[in-house]
Amino acid sequence: MISLDVALTLPRFELRVETDLAGGGVAVLGPSGSGKTSLLETIAGLRPRARGRVVVDGAVLMDDASGVRLPPEARRIGYVPQDALLFPHRSVGENVRFGLRSGARSGLFDELVEILEIAPLIRRSPAAISGGERQRVALARALATEPRLLLLDEPLAALDVELKGRILPYLLRVRDALRVPFLYVTHNAGEAAVIAEEALLLREGSVVRQGPTEAVLAAMTGERVDPAARYENVLAGALEPRAAGMETATFHAGGARLIVPATPTEAAPGRTVFTVAPEEILVSERPPERVSARNRLFGRVMSVRETPDGTWLRVHAEGIAWTVRLTHAAEEELALAPGAGVWLTIKAHAFHRLA
Amino acid sequence: MTADDLGILWLTVRVAALATVLILPFGVACGWLLARWRGPGRILVETVLSLPLVLPPTAVGLLLLEALRRNGPVGRILDRAGVEVLFTARAVVLACAVMSLPFLVRFARTAFEEVDPRLLVMARTLGDSPAAAFRRVALPLAWRGILAGTLLAFSRALGEFGATILVAGNIPGRTQTLALAIFQRTHIGQDAGAMRLVGLTVALAFAAVLATEALTRRRARRVET
Numbered sequence: 001m002i003s004l005d006v007a008l009t010l011p012r013f014e015l016r017v018e019t020d021l022a023g024g025g026v027a028v029l030g031p032s033g034s035g036k037t038s039l040l041e042t043i044a045g046l047r048p049r050a051r052g053r054v055v056v057d058g059a060v061l062m063d064d065a066s067g068v069r070l071p072p073e074a075r076r077i078g079y080v081p082q083d084a085l086l087f088p089h090r091s092v093g094e095n096v097r098f099g100l101r102s103g104a105r106s107g108l109f110d111e112l113v114e115i116l117e118i119a120p121l122i123r124r125s126p127a128a129i130s131g132g133e134r135q136r137v138a139l140a141r142a143l144a145t146e147p148r149l150l151l152l153d154e155p156l157a158a159l160d161v162e163l164k165g166r167i168l169p170y171l172l173r174v175r176d177a178l179r180v181p182f183l184y185v186t187h188n189a190g191e192a193a194v195i196a197e198e199a200l201l202l203r204e205g206s207v208v209r210q211g212p213t214e215a216v217l218a219a220m221t222g223e224r225v226d227p228a229a230r231y232e233n234v235l236a237g238a239l240e241p242r243a244a245g246m247e248t249a250t251f252h253a254g255g256a257r258l259i260v261p262a263t264p265t266e267a268a269p270g271r272t273v274f275t276v277a278p279e280e281i282l283v284s285e286r287p288p289e290r291v292s293a294r295n296r297l298f299g300r301v302m303s304v305r306e307t308p309d310g311t312w313l314r315v316h317a318e319g320i321a322w323t324v325r326l327t328h329a330a331e332e333e334l335a336l337a338p339g340a341g342v343w344l345t346i347k348a349h350a351f352h353r354l355a
Numbered sequence: 356m357t358a359d360d361l362g363i364l365w366l367t368v369r370v371a372a373l374a375t376v377l378i379l380p381f382g383v384a385c386g387w388l389l390a391r392w393r394g395p396g397r398i399l400v401e402t403v404l405s406l407p408l409v410l411p412p413t414a415v416g417l418l419l420l421e422a423l424r425r426n427g428p429v430g431r432i433l434d435r436a437g438v439e440v441l442f443t444a445r446a447v448v449l450a451c452a453v454m455s456l457p458f459l460v461r462f463a464r465t466a467f468e469e470v471d472p473r474l475l476v477m478a479r480t481l482g483d484s485p486a487a488a489f490r491r492v493a494l495p496l497a498w499r500g501i502l503a504g505t506l507l508a509f510s511r512a513l514g515e516f517g518a519t520i521l522v523a524g525n526i527p528g529r530t531q532t533l534a535l536a537i538f539q540r541t542h543i544g545q546d547a548g549a550m551r552l553v554g555l556t557v558a559l560a561f562a563a564v565l566a567t568e569a570l571t572r573r574r575a576r577r578v579e580t
Contacts, residue, residue: 046480087477089492089496142480
C-alpha cells in the first residue's frame with residue numbers, strides 16, 4: 001500500500017498528487033513534462049522542497065505534520081533511471097554489490113544474478129555491455145537494497161525496440177518472483193498494459209485519471225493526453241514448442257491462441273512478448289471467410305474514440321484488450337458502438353516478437 | 356655532487372612534500388565545494404583561492420610576513436602558543452603550501468565537476484550517506500585529476516622562491532631550498548655549484564610534470580572512448 005499526499009512547486013506548475021495505490025505494479029503515464037519524474041524523485045527523497053506525506057507499506061518516509069523526513073539513503077526505495085547510471089569505476093558485479101547492506105539476506109546477490117541473467121557479465125565494465133544489459137544490471141543493483149518500492153523511470157525508453165524486448169521479460173520476472181511493488185513511468189501504453197495492473201495519468205502535475213490500467217489506457221487513446229504515447233498492443237504469453245522448420249509458431253496470451261511468425265531464437269527467459277500495431281488489425285462485422293490472415297478473433301467493442309488521426313477502438317477479445325486504429329471513413333461504414341460484437345483479423349506477420 | 360648539494364635537495368623535497376600533504380585535505384575539500392556549491396559567494400572564494408597564481412610571490416610573502424609578525428594577527432596567537440614560524444623550515448612549508456594550493460584546488464574542482472552528480476544521487480538511493488557517496492563514488496572517479504593536481508602542486512612547491520625568501524630568509528642548512536641556493540651561489544660567483552643544483556631541479560621538475568601529463572593524458576583518452 002502506497003499512500004501519497006505530496007506537493008512540489010515546479011517552474012511551470014504545481015505538482016499535486018494525493019492518492020492511495022494498492023501496491024503491485026503501477027504505471028505512471030502522461031506527456032513529457034507532466035511531472036512524472038518529479039513525482040518519483042519526491043518519493044525517493046531527492047526533492048528537498050517537496051511537501052506532504054509519503055507512506056509505503058506502513059513506513060512513514062516523509063510527513064511534514066510530524067516533522068519526519070527520511071534522507072534518500074534511509075528510505076529503501078530502489079530507483080532505475082532511463083540511462084541506468086551504473087558506476088563506471090566498478091565492474092558489473094561490484095555495481096550490484098554496491099546496494100547490498102550488511103543485514104542483507106544471504107543468497108540475495110546470487111538470486112538477483114540468476115533472475116536477471118547477468119552471470120556472464122559480472123566481471124565486465126559497464127562501458128563494455130549493451131544498453132539492455134545495463135538496464136538489467138541497474139535493476140539488480142536497485143533490488144540488492146531489498147527496496148520497499150521500486151521506481152522505474154522509463155527504463156526502456158532509451159533502448160531500441162529489439163533491445164527493449166530483451167528486458168521486458170526480466171521486468172515481468174522480477175515482478176512475479178520478487179513481488180516488489182513498483183511505479184513504472186512510460187510513454188508506451190503497450191508496456192503499461194503488460195506490466196502494471198493499475199495506472200495513474202498525470203497532466204501538468206495533477207492526477208487526471210487513475211484506475212485499472214485498462215480503463216486509463218482506454219480513456220487516453222481518445223483524449224490524446226500524451227501526443228508522444230505509443231499505443232501498440234503488447235502481449236505477454238508463452239510460445240508452444242514447435243517442430244523444426246515450421247514458418248509459424250503458436251503463442252498463448254490471455255485466453256487467445258495466436259499464430260505468429262517463428263523466430264530463430266527460441267530460448268527466451270520466462271515469458272515471450274509480441275507486439276502488434278493498432279493499424280495492423282482488421283475489423284469486420286461478420287466472420288471473415290477464406291482470408292489468408294491466420295488469426296481471427298471475436299470480441300466486443302469497449303470504447304470508440306474519435307481523434308484527428310483516426311478512430312481508436314478498444315476491443316475485448318479472448319481475454320485481451322486490443323487497441324485498433326481505423327480511418328474515419330471505415331469507422332463510419334461499420335458504425336461501431338460500445339457493446340457491438342466484431343471480428344478482428346490479424347496476419348501472423350503483423351506480430352513482432354519483442355522477446 | 357657535494358654533501359651540501361644533497362642536503363639542499365633533501366630539505367627541498369622534504370618541505371615541498373610536507374606542504375603538499377598539508378594542503379591535500381583542504382585543497383580537495385575546496386575543490387569539492389567549488390564543484391558542487393552554487394551559492395552566491397562562490398566566484399569570490401574562487402578568486403581569492405586563485406590569487407597566489409597571479410600575485411607576485413614576493414607580495415604573497417610580504418602578506419604572510421605581516422600576518423606572522425610577533426604582533427601580527429596570526430603571529431600573536433603562535434607566539435602565545437610558543438610556536439616559532441618565521442625564518443624556520445616551517446615558514447618554508449607555509450610559503451610553499453600557500454603558493455601551490457591553487458593548483459590543487461583547480462585540478463580537484465575540474466575532476467569533481469566531471470563526475471555526473473546523478474551518480475551521487477544513485478549512491479544515495481542505494482543507501483549511502485552523503486559522506487559515503489563522496490568516498491565511494493566521487494573520490495574514486497576524481498582521483499586521477501586530484502593526483503595530477505597534487506603532483507603539480509608539489510612541483511610548484513619545489514621551485515618556490517619569492518614568498519619563501521621573505522618569510523624564511525635564505526639560511527643555509529635551515530631554510531635554504533634549491534631555488535634559494537641557486538640564487539645565492541650565482542650571487543657569490545659559484546657558477547658551477549649553481550649549475551649542479553639547476554641540474555637537480557630540472558630532473559625533479561621533469562619527473563613531476565611528466566607524471567602529471569601522463570595522468571591527465573590517460574584521463575582524456577578515457578573520456579573519448
